[in-house]
Amino acid sequence: MGDSLRIGVLHGDGIGPEIVPAATTVVSTALGRNEIDVEWVDLPFGAAAIESHGTPAPDETLRALDGLDAWILGPHDSAGYPAEFAGQLTPGAVIRKRYNLFANLRPSRALAADRAMSPGIDLLIVRENSEGLYADRNMATGSGEFMPTPDVALAVGVVTRAASERIAREAFTWARRRRGKLTIVHKANVLTMTTGLFRDACLDVGRDFPDVEVSQQHVDAMAAHLVRRAADFDVVVTENLFGDILSDLAAELAGSLGTAASINCSSEKAMAQAAHGAAPDIAGRGIANPTAMIGSAAMLLAWLAQRSGDERIFAAAGAIDAALAATVAAGVSTADLGGAASTAEFAQAVAERV
Structure with missing residues (x-):
């Protein structure tokens, strides 16, 4: 992988366009501090892709994923898609099957002890x-x-x-x-x-x-x-x-499903995908908890580090985990954990601690 990574970004639906940028902000900071550049490759996916390409998982997106080191997948709201897509594979399932991502790794760790x-x-x-x-x-x-x-x-x-x-x-x-x-x-x-x-x-x-x-x-x-x-x-x-x-x-x-990080992986490919859904009821309000998405991105870096043996990527993943814990310990959190920070404010606070 050298001194740079190419990581796909699929924002998804609902709160995806809010929590995925929160994660990329933190990851860019962590990798930059460890002298690794990252190229974020935005790809059409979900409801926006239906509008632009007529399908939630366009062929051009799937072909692009072939050449990337890994990708971050936002949540999808397939229940809200037009009726013609009912009964079809969800876009996340299309990707998971294409790359035989047979393992779903889901850690649970209390970040805010008083809320757990x-x-x-x-x-x-x-x-x-x-x-x-x-x-x-x-x-x-x-x-x-x-x-x-x-x-x-x-x-x-x-x-x-x-x-x-x-x-x-x-x-x-x-x-x-x-x-x-x-x-x-x-x-x-x-x-x-x-x-x-x-x-x-x-x-x-x-x-x-x-x-x-x-x-x-x-x-x-x-x-x-x-x-x-x-x-x-x-x-x-x-x-x-x-x-x-x-x-x-x-x-x-x-503490909250909003803290539930997750990756789907095989021995060759991996994608960060928070365990929670798209939460369309709170989309666009800036109150979604990006912890799960940030934590999923940290897991993705750890997977890449294990595959490449690059200690700098390990260090970046560890720095994100530590910064998440330190941010919540300092009393900064979104409303679901009892705080008052917006999605972007929480992400910035984590990036600063990285």
């Missing part, structure tokens, strides 16, 4: 991102949901050993980097074959990581344990649907 229901929480949920019960991910063509009659709806859930082992290896690798503990979450007492296969594949991979302490929980028990003792968990690996639900719960325990 679990002040000691510091965990990473590693979510399998390519199959399961999600209809946009489990079929080569068509949808994984279908209705044989108007009053009967069926869904196909897909769990494969290959995908389960792949996400397990990712999770064990992260556990080794963190505190050396990994919890496998499943529902094998009821979904014996599907989530049982997921559990067994994870346990098999664990034999290659004897230094990692392994435990397992049923998903319903795990939800209760997170509420009662979230600080006891380090890395959690689970399938798609369970990971989606548990990560939102963990984010609220940490």
Whole structure:
């Protein structure tokens, strides 16, 4: 990568055009202080792309992503798109499938202890991102949901050993980097074959990581344990649907879904994408919390650093994380965390601390 990065910018819908620039401001500052230039490549995406190109994920955007180091993806409001796009893959899903971004990494850490229901929480949920019960991910063509009659709806859930082992290896690798503990979450007492296969594949991979302490929980028990003792968990690996639900719960325990950072990645490509949605009800008001988007961008830099071995990018990612924590600790936050800062004011405060 040398002394420069080319990172795509897809602003998205709703609050996207507010929180994505907040993230790029902070990232530019952090990389600049570590003597790395960044070229931001704006690409059409979402509702604006429907107006300009007739589709939310234009071919020119997808082709451009091929040549970029990584990209930042704003939230999309596909429910608000014209009726002709109903039932189609969301634009984020189009990108995720194109690049086989099989891992969704969602950390939860309390930034403002007085606003967190679990002040000691510091965990990473590693979510399998390519199959399961999600209809946009489990079929080569068509949808994984279908209705044989108007009053009967069926869904196909897909769990494969290959995908389960792949996400397990990712999770064990992260556990080794963190505190050396990994919890496998499943529902094998009821979904014996599907989530049982997921559990067994994870346990098999664990034999290659004897230094990692392994435990397992049923998903319903795990939800209760997170509420009662979230600080006891380090890395959690689970399938798609369970990971989606548990990560939102963990984010609220940490203070707000607005702080929920996330990246979707493979071994070759990654995109920063906050765990929350487009929040069209507050779009344009300058009150959206950009913490999740900024944190997602920091995770993206850490992923790029691991891939390249460039310590300067690691330093930039670490500086952003530290600046986020210091900013909130200083009493600067958006309204959802009890503060009065606007989206842009919060981003500027973080950039100054970088």
